[in-house]
Amino acid sequence: MSKTDSIAVEHLDAVETARHGTTALGFWIYLMTDCILFASLFATFAVLRGATYGGPSGKELFGMPFVLTETLILLTSSFVCGLVLLGAKYNRTKLVILGLIITFLLGAAFLTLELTEFTHLVQDGHSWRASAFLSAFFTLVGTHGAHISMGLIWIIVMIGQILKKGLVKGTIRRLTLFSLFWHFLDIVWIFIFTVVYLMGVL
């Protein structure tokens, strides 16, 4: 991207264009196919949730206040990510960087909690090998966690790019796509929270 180009960018326009351009549409279609991936994992989980092979079910395994904390952290992260995009609209580079760092820290906190839960389960002998229910659980929740990890790497790369290039068309577009990705993961988590955890402890 040329220098004159980057100076001439109208930030307000750039954000709207990025959200409604062809690149965003392509990314949106990727997200929809990702939804179908998660749908098959949800279907698998729903079918196998009772197949505990004599082992403990979700009711004995899940700590609900812990899961609520995870949910609220991810939700806040999603909210901050929305604010970041708004900051980009008004060309507030420092606020954008700060927001991205907060988004990253909240995402990392979420991932740490999730890995803590996994570690405890495995240490207590409830690994994915123990039953079909646990296989389905680890696959579904782990796939979401893998997406979150990718998002965290994406944030680091974007912070570097924005520090180097500033808020130009290209970085704003990536920021827009990232916000779609992050909000999407939050929505998937809401359904994991409901189907896996809340219904699991009923």
Next chain:
Amino acid sequence: MKEDAPVISKQPVGPATVWSLTLGFVLAVGLTLAAYFVVVDHWLYGVWVVVAIVALAVAQLLVQLIFFLHLGREGKPRWNLAAFFFMLIFLFIIIAGSLWIMYNLNYNMIQMSPQQMDSYMKQQSNAGF
């Protein structure tokens, strides 16, 4: 790399504001806490618990789609929305179809002892299946 073509649609979209984002966030937190306490504090009983938490999850889906993803705010043609509905159809077929088929398999097979299964099969073949 080619820059974005001006756009698919150039109609103005309602911009996100701090207030719309905050409202979305507050609603989402409220719905999450409501679902949590319905289950943990036993606000409801029986099948109503499931009905309530599914309804709350769907409500939260709508809140996040509208306030965070701004779905439906694009100008025509609404490709994002069309892709979304297309995905919903697939989602429904995969989830409802799997549960339906696997429930029937379970019903027909797992609850039977081998002897029961044997007599069931004989009965079926006598009936002409």
